[in-house]
């Protein structure tokens with residue numbers, strides 16, 4: 001649907017206003033493009049002929065407002081979702097943690113998957129850390145925290161049973177070592193489950209700067225991928241500032257490649273492996 005910008009901005013204002021007034025839903029944190037895309041998808045699904053038809057439906061039908069809100073909660077994920085980034089972590093970043101530990105004595109490696117969905121990202125990094133510990137023969141203490149604002153996602157993460165599609169990037173040896181078949185699904189082996197701590201945490205919560213379960217920040221590696229892109233610029237900066245503060249000096253941040261520009265323009269991070277979205281915390285450009 002190609003609408004003049006002014007008309008479209010008015011429609012977005014109307015959607016935000018009516019969802020708040022009639023249904024108590026606040027969608028003001030989301031980016032305009034994400035809201036616009038969701039409106040258009042819902043218009044097509046509900047067979048609304050025009051934007052105005054759909055907005056009338058949204059105003060009058062609480063069930064549609066609920067459907068609309070549901071469409072904003074995107075929780076798609078898979079193991080090793082971006083294989084190149086995970087290859088860099090496996091071959092470069094994680095071994096550098098090990099070398100650091102050998103030089104300065106073992107200290108706990110702390111990883112945070114922020115917006116962890118059903119835990120696919122957190123378990124992917126747990127697999128790599130466990131493999132590295134086994135291969136090196138040196139015990140390396142590590143803790144992985146997975147957080148999400150959705151209890152439903154966290155319940156799935158703790159249950160740790162996945163479709164074959166979710167594990168299609170997992171290597172055969174990793175599947176054998178870290179998963180057990182459960183009917184047509186794959187369940188995470190118990191030795192890996194205990195390595196990840198899942199808890200409820202809203203990245204936009206003004207009162208909790210790090211996940212309470214993690215006690216304090218000091219993370220060596222933080223994932224926040226496929227989260228920033230849904231938010232409007234002030235909220236993206238708020239989240240990035242929070243992640244920056246949660247990282248230990250020299251710590252790394254991973255986002256999705258589609259979010260690279262958001263991180264670059266916020267400052268505070270150096271892109272260390274173009275064209276991936278692997279960043280290292282810096283002190284020079286953080287405002």
Ligand SMILES: C[S@@+](CC[C@H](N)C(=O)[O-])C[C@H]1O[C@@H](n2cnc3c(N)ncnc32)[C@H](O)[C@@H]1O
Nearest residue numbers: 074075076077115117148149202203204225226
């Ligand atoms: C599209 S999934 C991405 C999952 C995973 N990071 C990945 O890249 O595959 C986005 C996840 O972020 C969560 N999320 C979105 N906004 C959040 C917020 N403000 N606080 C915590 N979690 C959030 C959603 O519930 C969802 O599970």
